Amino acid sequence: MLMYSVKRLGLAVIIVSLAMLMLFSMIYLIPGDPAAVALGPRATEAMREALRIKMGLDQPVWVQFWNFFTNAWTGDLGNEVLSDRPVAEVVMEQLPYTLALIAGGISWSVALGIPLGCWAAVKRGSMPDRIVGILSVAVIAVPSFVVAIYALLIFAVTLRWLPAIGAGEPGDLGDQLVHLILPSLAVGLGWVGYIARMVRASMLEVLEAQHIRTARAFGLPENMITYRYALTIAILPTVTLLGVGIGQMLSSAVFAEIVFARPGVGKLVYDAILTRNYPLVTGAVLVTTVLFVLLNLIADLIVGALDPRVRSRF
Amino acid sequence: MTVLTIKDLNVTFSTEGGDLRALRDVSFEVPERRIVGIVGESGCGKSTLINAILGLLADNGRIDGGSILFEGQELTALSAPKMRDLRGQRISTVFQDPMGALNPVLSVGRQMQNIQYRSGLSRAEKDARSVDMLRLVRIPDPEHAWARYPHEFSGGMKQRIAIAMALMMEPALLIADEPTTALDATLEVATIELLQDLQQQIGCSVLFISHHLGVIAELCDDVVVMYAGEVVERGTTRQVFNTPRHPYSIRLLECDPARQAERTRNLPTIPGEIPDLRRRPQGCIFANRCDRKVAACDELPPDVAVGDGQVARCILAEAV
Numbered sequence: 014m015l016m017y018s019v020k021r022l023g024l025a026v027i028i029v030s031l032a033m034l035m036l037f038s039m040i041y042l043i044p045g046d047p048a049a050v051a052l053g054p055r056a057t058e059a060m061r062e063a064l065r066i067k068m069g070l071d072q073p074v075w076v077q078f079w080n081f082f083t084n085a086w087t088g089d090l091g092n093e094v095l096s097d098r099p100v101a102e103v104v105m106e107q108l109p110y111t112l113a114l115i116a117g118g119i120s121w122s123v124a125l126g127i128p129l130g131c132w133a134a135v136k137r138g139s140m141p142d143r144i145v146g147i148l149s150v151a152v153i154a155v156p157s158f159v160v161a162i163y164a165l166l167i168f169a170v171t172l173r174w175l176p177a178i179g180a181g182e183p184g185d186l187g188d189q190l191v192h193l194i195l196p197s198l199a200v201g202l203g204w205v206g207y208i209a210r211m212v213r214a215s216m217l218e219v220l221e222a223q224h225i226r227t228a229r230a231f232g233l234p235e236n237m238i239t240y241r242y243a244l245t246i247a248i249l250p251t252v253t254l255l256g257v258g259i260g261q262m263l264s265s266a267v268f269a270e271i272v273f274a275r276p277g278v279g280k281l282v283y284d285a286i287l288t289r290n291y292p293l294v295t296g297a298v299l300v301t302t303v304l305f306v307l308l309n310l311i312a313d314l315i316v317g318a319l320d321p322r323v324r325s326r327f
Numbered sequence: 328m329t330v331l332t333i334k335d336l337n338v339t340f341s342t343e344g345g346d347l348r349a350l351r352d353v354s355f356e357v358p359e360r361r362i363v364g365i366v367g368e369s370g371c372g373k374s375t376l377i378n379a380i381l382g383l384l385a386d387n388g389r390i391d392g393g394s395i396l397f398e399g400q401e402l403t404a405l406s407a408p409k410m411r412d413l414r415g416q417r418i419s420t421v422f423q424d425p426m427g428a429l430n431p432v433l434s435v436g437r438q439m440q441n442i443q444y445r446s447g448l449s450r451a452e453k454d455a456r457s458v459d460m461l462r463l464v465r466i467p468d469p470e471h472a473w474a475r476y477p478h479e480f481s482g483g484m485k486q487r488i489a490i491a492m493a494l495m496m497e498p499a500l501l502i503a504d505e506p507t508t509a510l511d512a513t514l515e516v517a518t519i520e521l522l523q524d525l526q527q528q529i530g531c532s533v534l535f536i537s538h539h540l541g542v543i544a545e546l547c548d549d550v551v552v553m554y555a556g557e558v559v560e561r562g563t564t565r566q567v568f569n570t571p572r573h574p575y576s577i578r579l580l581e582c583d584p585a586r587q588a589e590r591t592r593n594l595p596t597i598p599g600e601i602p603d604l605r606r607r608p609q610g611c612i613f614a615n616r617c618d619r620k621v622a623a624c625d626e627l628p629p630d631v632a633v634g635d636g637q638v639a640r641c642i643l644a645e646a647v
Contacts, residue, residue, distance in 0.1 A: 223427035229383055230422070231442045231492065232414030241441070245432050320432055321476040 017317050017324050025310045032302045033085055037078050040295055046070075050289055051094045090296035095288065100296030103281070108300065110180055110277040111266055113189070115308075117197025118262050119255065122204030127251070129205070130212025131244055137217060145213070149206035157265035161199035161272040168195055178274040196269040200262050207258065208251055215247040222246075249320055256312025260305050330500050330532045331357040331380070336393035338372075338379050338556075345605045349375040350556045351612070353393070354630070357500065357549075362526060362533040364547030364564070366540060366579070370601055372556035373536045377504055380534075381420065382410040398499055415442055419493035423505040425486035429477035435461075435488055436473035442492055460491040463528075464521060483514040487521065494525055501526070502534045507542065515539075519546055540583045544568055552576045555601045555612045562637030572631075572639040575613045611641065619643055 040047075048064040049056070065071055068091075069080055084090070090100035133145040152160075169177035181189035219225065220243050228238050267279030274280075278297050285293040317324050338350040350372050357363045365373055378384045380395055382402065395402040398417065402410065414420075422428045430438055439457035446453065454473070461469035464487040466480075477485055486506060493501055503522065507515040519542060526533050537543055543550060543564070550567040552560040552575065560573040571577045578597045580586065587594065599616035602608055608615070610625035617624070623642050631644040 223422065223424055224430045226383070227420070227422055227428045227489070228430065230381055230414055230420040232411045232416060233441055233444070234411070237441060237444075242430050242433070246430075321434075322431055322478050325476075325478065 018314060021310055021313055021317075025306050028306050029303055030082070032306070033082055033299065034078070036295060036299055036302070037081050040291065041074065041077075047291055050291065085299060090299065091292045093285075093293040093296075094290045100292050101300075103293065104278060104297050104300045107276055107278050107281045107297075108304075110275060111263075111270070111279060112304075113193055114196055114200055114266050114269060114275070114277060115259060115262050117193045118200030118204065118265070119259075121198055121201030122208050122255070125205040126208025127212050127244075127248060130209040131216055131239070131247075133209065133213045134216030134220065134247075135239060142213075145209055149209045151206070152202050153206035153210075155203065157199050157203060158268035158272060160202050161196070161269050164195045164199055165272060180275045180277075192273075192275070196273045196275055199269045199272070200265045203265070204255070204258055204262070207254065211251045211254055212244075212247055215250050216243060219243045219247045245319065249316055252312050252316050252319070256309040259308045259312075263301055263305060328359045329356045330359050330398060331534070332394075332396040333380075334394045334396070336376075336379065336395060337391050338375055338384065338388060339391050340385070340388045342387065342605065347605045348556065348607050349388070349604060350379065351607065353553075353556075353558050355551045355558055355561050357532045357534055359532055360526075360530055361548040362523075362535055362546055363549045363551060364543035365534065365536045365551045365553055366538060366543050367553035368538060368601070370555075371553040373553060374504065375556070376553075377420065377502055377534075377536070380502065381414055381418065382407070412445070415493075415498075416445060416496045417498050418500045418502065419496065419498040420502045420504065421486070421489050421493045421506045423508050425482050425489055425509060428489050429485060431477055434474055434476055435480075439473075439492055439495060442495055446496070456495065457491075460495050461488065463494075463525065464488065464491040466491070483510055483518065486510060486514075486518060490518075490522065490525065494529055494531070497529050498531055500532050500534065502536070504536050505538070506535075508537070508539070515542070522546070540568075540580065541585050552579065555607075556604060557612050557640060559613065559641070560637075560639040562634065566634055566637040570634070570637075572633045572637065572644045573613075573641045574617045574619050574643070576639070613641075 046061070046065075048061045048068060048070060052060055052064060069077055072080070088101050090104070092098060093100050093103055129145050129149075133142040136142050165177055168175045175195050176192050179192055181192035183189075225238060225243060228242050233242070263279070266277060267283060269275070270277040270280040271283060278301055282294060282297045282301075284290075285297065333356070334354050336350055336353040337348065340347045340349055353372075353376065355363070365376070367373055375384070375388070378388070379390055380397075380402065382405070384390070390403050393403070397413070400413075402413075405413075429435070433441075436454060436457055439460065440450065440453050443453045443456065448456065458469045458473055461472055466472045466484060466487060472480075477488075480488065486509075490506070506522070507518050510518060522533070522535075523546060535543070535547055547564050550562065550564050551558055552567065552571075552573065554575050560567060560571065560576045567576060568580065571580055575597075582595050582597065584594055597616055602612065602615060608625075609627065611617070611620075611628045614620050614624040621643070626642075628640050628642045630638050630640050631642070632638050633644045
């Protein structure tokens with residue numbers, strides 16, 4: 014397991030480095046002079062030149078990349094344009110809110126999706142199976158911002174059960190959790206459908222496997238066969254799917270944070286784009302990338318922990 | 328004393344192309360402490376027979392007639408929970424494919440623990456019993472092998488582990504469904520010797536299914552020859568192998584590569600194919616491939632007792 018983790022971690026470092034290279038190329042290829050953008054139309058040529066030197070834009074491109082690369086690995090993402098505060102600090106302030114949102118979304122999708130999919134597979138062909146099938150497609154088809162707006166209208170505006178906007182009182186965990194319910198539902202609801210379908214499909218496959226027949230031939234109780242023998246194998250593809258799906262959840266988080274006026278990295282990037290705060294955009298996207306790679310890594314480690322065959326392959 | 332008595336068993340599957348009668352009037356016995364071999368080509372109903380005994384027929388299959396008497400209990404009338412209590416305790420099974428027969432994400436020890444869930448033993452006692460069983464099937468270093476996962480063992484070891492699991496509760500009947508087919512020749516011999524050994528120690532009966540005639544002849548006391556869902560002939564191994572009476576048994580034995588006296592590039596085969604079981608012929612099931620066919624073969628042949636315990640389902644059995 015240790016060897017597996019180390020190798021998988023090395024792979025993650027390579028992926029993040031490549032992402033940095035792509036991100037840097039993107040910024041470099043965007044037409045226009047970042048210094049001019051930062052200083053606005055009324056700056057003089059001398060001021061622009063000074064800022065260019067300060068930003069290192071006079072250096073050859075590979076030196077620029079190397080500086081960006083080494084600084085980024087040490088946590089220095091430059092300073093943002095508006096307040097001149099370090100980008101890393103600004104992003105880190107917002108990161109916990111987004112992490113909480115993603116965690117909430119995953120909780121919804123796992124807590125509802127796995128039991129529903131499992132139930133549908135065990136009751137294959139029955140009415141519950143068909144209802145789960147229809148509901149899955151329905152929630153997958155509805156975009157997260159539509160879920161967000163309707164959840165807001167129904168539960169916050171009409172029924173007044175839950176708060177409409179914000180992230181809750183700082184330091185008050187209960188209040189923050191209450192504020193998390195609707196946004197995380199908006200992020201996670203579509204994934205309930207994906208996971209239910211995925212779990213159903215892989216459960217059906219596993220239940221046909223020879224070792225399940227063996228388990229039945231040993232007279233094991235049906236519950237033990239379903240949960241200990243079949244589900245533990247059937248959730249493996251789901252964990253991998255979730256790892257990849259976190260990318261999509263991160264983009265849903267942008268909508269959820271805007272609709273519910275929550276702080277978070279998505280809202281931060283959205284505001285930064287509107288104010289053309291490029292260092293902040295770059296920094297926030299890079300942090301999001303690292304987050305994605307890290308969560309993927311965790312998903313893979315979970316698969317490794319659950320499946321001895323994966324562990325031994327590395 | 329017989330452990331298992333199957334009488335006139337019929338199994339039908341409903342398929343899209345109509346009802347498929349997979350077993351027709353199957354009868355045979357497994358006496359105490361004896362090894363009974365079932366031999367027949369692929370698709371002759373061996374697996375259906377096992378599933379019917381175990382109560383694990385697919386959802387579209389049903390037993391329509393006949394009885395399966397196991398230790399005095401009528402299995403066809405047994406409730407699902409009662410049937411489950413028998414499986415793994417009184418009737419155990421070793422399947423063909425050792426690669427897929429064990430759960431890949433649970434350690435061998437955990438799986439052996441689960442099989443003993445009815446035993447009422449403490450966890451430590453169960454584990455000690457598991458280690459003993461692993462030692463009995465000659466798994467090296469059983470104390471450590473216990474904690475390992477199926478993919479860490481070779482095919483032959485996995486099959487031995489499967490045998491250990493099957494015999495752990497000291498069943499009255501062990502069903503071995505082609506347990507050596509997936510193994511190479513040397514392992515096959517070793518596994519069969521092991522099975523023979525353990526059968527002696529535990530004193531159980533064995534229903535041994537194989538299409539390998541040599542293995543059947545070597546291992547079994549009695550033989551049941553199946554063809555297209557029917558028992559065409561049964562008797563002691565000596566009777567069936569030395570004086571087969573059903574034309575199918577005769578032809579099947581002629582086709583055994585081990586029986587070829589001369590070097591040949593052309594092994595004998597039985598011309599024709601198994602009939603479509605959805606349109607099972609009214610008469611003898613083997614008639615369309617039989618070279619001794621007469622007009623009377625269009626009627627269902629009786630089970631003819633041709634010797635002491637030897638029975639053949641052929642009107643010509645006496646004459647052959």
